[in-house]
Amino acid sequence: MKNDIFTFLIGGKAGEGVKKAGSVAAALFSQMRRSVFQMDDYQSLIRGGHNFSVISTAKKSINSHYMKADLVIALDEKSVSLHKGHVSDSGIFVYNSDAVQDADGIGIPMLAEAKKFPNPKMRIGVSGAAVLASFIGLTKEQLKELIESEYPRDIENNIAYAESIYDIASEKIKKKVTLEKGEISLPLVFGNQAIGLGALSAGLDVYAGYPMTPASSLMHFLARYAKEFGIAVMHVESEIAVANMVIGAAFSGARAMTGTSGGGLALMEETFSLAGITEAPVLFMLSQRPGPATGVPTYTSQGDLEFALNVGHGEFPRIAACPGSIEEAFYLTAEMMNLVWEFQTPGILITEKHLSESTMTVSLDPDRTGWAEPLIHSSGDFQRYADTESGISPLLFPPSSEVIKWSSYEHDETGITTEDGDTIVKMTNKRNRKQASLINKLKGMNTVNVFGTEGPVIAVCGSTCMSVLEALHAGGIEATVVQPRFLRPLPVWELEQFRERDIITVETNSTAQFTTLLKDKANITARETILQYDGRPFDPVELADKIKGIL
Amino acid sequence: MDDLTTYADNTWCPGCGNFSLFSAFKKAVNLLEEKGTEQDTLVFTAGIGQHAKIFDYLNLSGFYSLHGRGTATAQGIKAANPDLNVVSFGGDGDSFGEGLAHLMFAAKRNADVTVIIHDNGVYALTTGQFSPLSEKGYKGPSAPGGNIEQPFNPLTLILEAGATFVARGFTGEIDHLADLFVQAIEHKGFALVDVLQPCVTYLNTFKEYKEKTEIMETVPASKDKAVLLARQKDPLPIGIFYRTNEPVFHEGLYGSWNPVTQKMGENERKQKIKGLLYGINNNY
Numbered sequence: 001m002k003n004d005i006f007t008f009l010i011g012g013k014a015g016e017g018v019k020k021a022g023s024v025a026a027a028l029f030s031q032m033r034r035s036v037f038q039m040d041d042y043q044s045l046i047r048g049g050h051n052f053s054v055i056s057t058a059k060k061s062i063n064s065h066y067m068k069a070d071l072v073i074a075l076d077e078k079s080v081s082l083h084k085g086h087v088s089d090s091g092i093f094v095y096n097s098d099a100v101q102d103a104d105g106i107g108i109p110m111l112a113e114a115k116k117f118p119n120p121k122m123r124i125g126v127s128g129a130a131v132l133a134s135f136i137g138l139t140k141e142q143l144k145e146l147i148e149s150e151y152p153r154d155i156e157n158n159i160a161y162a163e164s165i166y167d168i169a170s171e172k173i174k175k176k177v178t179l180e181k182g183e184i185s186l187p188l189v190f191g192n193q194a195i196g197l198g199a200l201s202a203g204l205d206v207y208a209g210y211p212m213t214p215a216s217s218l219m220h221f222l223a224r225y226a227k228e229f230g231i232a233v234m235h236v237e238s239e240i241a242v243a244n245m246v247i248g249a250a251f252s253g254a255r256a257m258t259g260t261s262g263g264g265l266a267l268m269e270e271t272f273s274l275a276g277i278t279e280a281p282v283l284f285m286l287s288q289r290p291g292p293a294t295g296v297p298t299y300t301s302q303g304d305l306e307f308a309l310n311v312g313h314g315e316f317p318r319i320a321a322c323p324g325s326i327e328e329a330f331y332l333t334a335e336m337m338n339l340v341w342e343f344q345t346p347g348i349l350i351t352e353k354h355l356s357e358s359t360m361t362v363s364l365d366p367d368r369t370g371w372a373e374p375l376i377h378s379s380g381d382f383q384r385y386a387d388t389e390s391g392i393s394p395l396l397f398p399p400s401s402e403v404i405k406w407s408s409y410e411h412d413e414t415g416i417t418t419e420d421g422d423t424i425v426k427m428t429n430k431r432n433r434k435q436a437s438l439i440n441k442l443k444g445m446n447t448v449n450v451f452g453t454e455g456p457v458i459a460v461c462g463s464t465c466m467s468v469l470e471a472l473h474a475g476g477i478e479a480t481v482v483q484p485r486f487l488r489p490l491p492v493w494e495l496e497q498f499r500e501r502d503i504i505t506v507e508t509n510s511t512a513q514f515t516t517l518l519k520d521k522a523n524i525t526a527r528e529t530i531l532q533y534d535g536r537p538f539d540p541v542e543l544a545d546k547i548k549g550i551l
Numbered sequence: 552m553d554d555l556t557t558y559a560d561n562t563w564c565p566g567c568g569n570f571s572l573f574s575a576f577k578k579a580v581n582l583l584e585e586k587g588t589e590q591d592t593l594v595f596t597a598g599i600g601q602h603a604k605i606f607d608y609l610n611l612s613g614f615y616s617l618h619g620r621g622t623a624t625a626q627g628i629k630a631a632n633p634d635l636n637v638v639s640f641g642g643d644g645d646s647f648g649e650g651l652a653h654l655m656f657a658a659k660r661n662a663d664v665t666v667i668i669h670d671n672g673v674y675a676l677t678t679g680q681f682s683p684l685s686e687k688g689y690k691g692p693s694a695p696g697g698n699i700e701q702p703f704n705p706l707t708l709i710l711e712a713g714a715t716f717v718a719r720g721f722t723g724e725i726d727h728l729a730d731l732f733v734q735a736i737e738h739k740g741f742a743l744v745d746v747l748q749p750c751v752t753y754l755n756t757f758k759e760y761k762e763k764t765e766i767m768e769t770v771p772a773s774k775d776k777a778v779l780l781a782r783q784k785d786p787l788p789i790g791i792f793y794r795t796n797e798p799v800f801h802e803g804l805y806g807s808w809n810p811v812t813q814k815m816g817e818n819e820r821k822q823k824i825k826g827l828l829y830g831i832n833n834n835y
Contacts, residue, residue, distance in 0.1 A: 187828045201824055203817070205810045206631050229823065232630050232801070232810045237656040241623040244616065244653075248596070248627020251614050252635065253811050256627070274617055364828060366821035397811075398612045398635055399591040403557075407606065407615035408599070416559045416607045417615070 004058050006136075006179055007066045007091075010128045011052035011083045012075030014045055017125025021073075022053025023359070024129045024150045026188055029057040030361050033182035037466075038359040039065040039537060044213070044297040050078050054086075059182045063325065064470035065358075067539040070177060071135050073128050075099070075110065092175060094131050096124070106172050113164050117157040126151055126158050130165035137176050140166060186361035191351065191463075192218040194326045194362065195259070195285060198333030200229055201366040203373075205254035208234045208242040213297045214353035215259040215287040239264040243271030247280045251406055253397035255337055255372050259285030262304045263293065269311050275346035276316030278406040279385070279393070279431070281374065283333075283340050284348045287356040290535045299535030300353035302462055303509040305517070308350045309488045315428070317435035319347040320488035324449055324465030327362045329355060332485060334369030335445070341372040342441070343434050344392060350487065352508065354537040355463035377402075383413040387426060391433030439489050447491035451481040456502040456551065459526065461487060461514050464506050467538035468547075475544025477551070479504075490521040499524055504550060506530045508537070555580060559607040568748035568757070571722035572669060573605055578725070579732035580611070588636060588736070594628060595638040596621040598645035601676045601750075602669035605640050619650025622657050625664045626800075632811045633801045636736055637664045644674040647683040647703055658712035658741045660800040665735045665742040668705060671750040679753035689754070705745045706781035710774060710793055716742035717777065717793040721764045722749070723757065724789065734791065740799050747789070763787040770794055 008025045012018045019040050026038045034057045043049040054065045068088040074080040074095040080103045087093045087105075097107030110127045114120035126147070133143040143166055144159055151158040189197070196218050199207070209219035219235060226233040232249075236242055242258045249256035260268065265286050275282050286308050290301040309320050319339050323329040333349055340347040377394035382402035386393040393413075396404050405415025410427060412418045418427075451469060455478040460468050465483040472479055482498055484491055495518070505515040505526040510533040518524040528550040532538055555577040563569045584590055593611055597603035599618035606615040616624040625639035646654050646668055657664060673691065674680040680691040681698040684705060688697040710717055716738040720728035728746065735742035747764070749757040767790035771777045777793040815823075 189828070197824055197827070201821060203814075203820070205814060206627070208627070225827070227805065228827075229820065230805070230808060230810060230813060230815050232804055234630060234804065236623075236626075237652050240620065241626075241653055241656065244620045244623035245627030245630065248614065248624040248629075249631035250627075251594075251624070252628045252631035254631035256631070270617060271620070274620075278614070364824075366824040369821075371817045398594045398632070399589065400612065401591055402612075403610055404612040405606070405615070406613075408617055409615055411615075414557075415615075416557060417604075 004060065005056055005062065005066065006177065007054065007056040007069040007088070008071050008132055009052060009054040009069035009083060009086055010073040010075070011050065011079030012125065013047070014042065014049050014051050015047045016075050016121060018051040018075065019053050021125040021128030022055055024146065025055045025132055026359055027150060028129070028132070028146055029055065030185060030188050032179060033185045034059055034179070035062045035182065036188060036359070036361045037062050037065050039354070040357060042298050050082065052079065052083065057179070059180055062470065063466040064538070064540045066541060068541065071132060073131055075124055092135070092173060094169070094173070108165060108168050108172065110165065113168070114161060117161055123158065123161055126162050127165040130162040131169045134166050134169035135173055135177060136179050186363055188359050189326060189362050189364065190217065190357060190359040191326045191329050191355040192287070192357065193221050194330040194364065195333045195349065196221045197364060198330040198369060199257050199283070199337055201369040202334035202337035203255045203371050204231055204257055204337065206232045206246060206249035206256040208236055208245045208258050210236065210239045210242050210260065210264060212261045212264045214289055214356045215261050215264070215285060217357065218259045218285060239267035240271065243268040246282045247271065247275055247278065250280045250282050255341065257283040257285065257337070259287065261287050261289050262291045262295070262307065265304070265308065265311060272312035272346055273314050273316070274408050276312055276314060276318065277408055277410070279344040280346065280406065281340040281344045282346050283336050284346060286348055286350050288350070288352045290533070296535045298353070300537050301509060301533065301535065302352055302464065302507050302514065303533070305350065305509065305513040308348055309517070311348065316431055317343065317345045317438060318488060319343070319345065319438065319486070320350055321347070321486050322350045322461045322484070323355065324460070324462060324483040324485065326355060326358065326360045327364065328485070330362070330364045331369060337372045338370040339438070339441070341374045342392070343438050344374070344395070345434060350462065352463050384415040385411060385413045385427065385430070387413055387430050390437045391430045392437065435489070442486060442489065442491060443493060447484065447486045448494040449483040449485060452478070453480055455479040456504055457482050457498050458504045458506060458547070459498070459518060459524070460506050463537065464508055467540060467543055468506055470540035471538065471543035471547060474540040475548055477544060477547055487517065490517065492522045495522045495524060502527055504528050504530070504547065506543070508532050553577065555610050557608055557610045561608055563601065563604060564752050566751040568671065568722035568750070569601060569605065569669060571725050572728070572746055572748055573608060575722070575725045575728035576609070576667070576732055578729035579736070582729060582733050583736060592634060593636045593638065595640060596625045596628070597640045598642060598650060600642035600645045600674070602640055602642040602645065619645050619648065620653060622646065622650055622664070622666055623653040626657055626662045629662060629664050630801050630804065633663070633809055634812065638736060639664055639666045641666055641668050643668055643670045643672060643684040643705070644682040647705060651683070654709070655712040658709050658714040658743070661713060661715055661740045661797050663740055663799040663801060665738070665744070667732065668743065668745045669748045670705065670745050671748050671754060672756070673750050673754045675750050675753055691753070704781060706792060707778050709743050710778060710781065714743050714793070715740035715795050715797050716791070718743070718791045719745045719747065719789045721747040721760055721789050723761050723764070724766065727766055727789065731791065738794065740797055760787065764789050766790055
């Protein structure tokens with residue numbers, strides 16, 4: 001499998017342009033029409049510390065980064081010690097010889113060369129592209145074009161610096177690797193961008209957020225393109241305000257959404273319930289990181305699964321979905337926007353840092369998403385909470401000659417407060433009927449992805465699906481991967497066909513929450529469970545070994 | 552019963568200041584209609600508390616929100632459709648306790664909403680505990696020895712937060728109060744009307760207010776003067792303390808635009824996304 005996969009890893013301090021160097025490599029591979037997966041590992045700080053970016057590329061599709069790299073570049077001392085072990089058997093290790101005197105590898109005076117230009121420490125990351133270009137046999141002219149498009153600020157100095165590093169590298173690195181061109185050039189999109197694009201494609205009008213890693217980049221992306229799409233993107237005082245504002249926006253008829261991580265969702269919980277009783281169509285996005293509380297802000301986890309599936313007090317229908325890839329994040333976000341508007345109830349898109357902030361080459365087609373449209377009241381007396389057979393009451397939005405009342409109290413069909421026992425039962429039943437309507441709808445949709453047919457079943461949710469698919473490829477393992485796209489309601493009608501199969505589950509948490517969900521809701525029992533909860537996504541080779549160990 | 556009153560049973564205590572506030576508001580709605588503001592464009596939110604029962608009684612479109620959150624809901628409504636005139640009713644406990652941050656930030660960003668505070672200095676719905684605006688020494692079930700905290704001054708607080716329209720009214724002066732509501736709703740920007748609204752059950756201050764309140768004939772000439780007058784207790788000025796024009800939040804956000812009524816069509820939106828896919832700028 002190594003033959004068609006090439007991995008580039010670059011590490012250094014925050015502020016040295018490590019992630020940028022990774023993105024430049026990814027862009028280069030994508031321009032070569034290759035598939036790309038980029039994973040950025042960074043700490044919760046702005047300067048110093050340790051960051052690294054790892055990019056794996058293949059001619060055919062690739063679903064994960066690999067931790068063993070063909071080219072490892074260490075910009076600082078810490079990276080030398082941390083990433084020495086990430087060089088593959090046939091790979092090379094290049095380090096900044098101004099940071100470490102004598103490491104076992106190829107030393108290049110990256111800082112000394114950078115000091116010939118202004119802001120040397122900020123510029124040092126440019127050496128990543130230069131060394132890579134030399135290693136994979138790009139010409140100096142090709143390197144120049146790459147630097148021009150990727151490092152447009154202070155362009156002349158960047159080119160001069162890159163060329164000097166390229167010359168030194170070309171002299172010192174005797175080994176060269178040839179990367180074949182792939183077949184199709186696809187855009188590079190990170191998970192939160194895919195989510196934002198999916199929401200836009202389904203008609204998003206208003207996004208409100210409060211900064212919280214790893215969800216913030218969704219807000220940043222939408223804020224950047226707000227004017228172009230004529231949408232409102234607001235960063236307001238707290239997650240509580242955020243959640244209430246998106247419900248207010250929905251009252252005005254806006255397709256509204258917010259995103260956060262675990263702690264933020266905890267603050268939104270009161271309002272999630274409010275969306276339940278007011279029957280507000282709003283979409284929440286949860287990007288998980290390790291908790292509890294502040295936990296480990298910039299790393300990945302599936303530890304909030306049970307919380308996210310059960311968020312909110314009281315009983316009301318809700319929709320929870322969990323994308324298994326960045327491409328799916330686009331389509332599933334759009335599907336969720338459509339579903340929350342069809343069923344007028346809150347939805348939650350559950351993902352993780354590993355999906356939100358990893359970048360992939362993807363094929364996204366906006367024409368394949370729906371356009372969220374509510375059922376509109378057409379004639380006769382209007383009652384906001386009309387007690388219909390499906391439980392879904394047709395909507396109107398202000399300004400209207402009809403009075404439209406949405407209420408957090410239990411209410412009658414008009415929306416006026418009630419404490420009458422019969423009305424409480426009637427309105428509870430009305431909302432609960434939406435749950436049955438929702439299940440009927442889901443039965444006509446793709447609710448479970450199944451990859452392969454033979455071997456044991458590996459059941460997963462979320463971005464772990466990408467890790468498992470790549471692990472099967474890496475390890476040459478035959479298995480059937482089963483990934484429910486919806487987790488609540490859990491598509492038991494699709495999952496029950498696997499009940500008698502040999503089941504293995506893989507999760508990134510310590511208590512096997514997804515495994516428990518399968519057992520509790522679908523009566524599917526896993527024979528073995530592989531758990532990883534160090535905040536890191538799986539390495540496909542290590543995961544393949546773990547899977548082989550229990551087969 | 553008039554057109555602006557619903558069929559809901561009214562459960563405010565007999566003699567409650569909320570009745571007068573309700574009457575003054577309905578009067579304001581009619582005055583606004585005469586001046587050209589269509590009732591259909593008026594929507595309102597309420598928090599939770601005795602004040603919030605107005606949601607059930609007032610026959611206009613609206614959103615019955617959570618305790619303290621009505622001002623946040625109101626801002627979401629306005630940001631999505633700025634053609635709406637949005638009023639947020641709040642209690643003093645509701646808006647200056649649980650919802651203080653939403654209120655302060657609404658003023659800070661000059662959100663174009665009108666907040667009407669039913670200020671009775673007590674948590675009435677939950678049986679008379681001290682509120683953020685209760686005087687020191689006020690005795691309630693959670694502070695049998697008397698409130699040991701100083702109250703906020705709602706007007707100086709909101710002025711400092713950046714409110715561009717600040718007024719105080721009294722339920723003993725219904726016509727004056729209705730006029731304040733009209734002016735607050737007509738004001739472009741964040742408006743707060745603090746309504747002295749005595750609670751007949753837990754803290755009946757009607758007589759005291761009747762004696763001490765004094766209608767200001769003119770708007771104070773500066774914010775400093777407004778602050779001084781807002782601190783004055785006897786006589787207790789009512790009327791408009793401050794009014795100024797500043798850029799409003801939604802226009803700062805997207806200019807003269809309406810995300811809902813001017814929404815880009817599906818085809819245009821999808822074409823734009825296709826164009827964007829190959830040109831996403833990741834340099835941020």
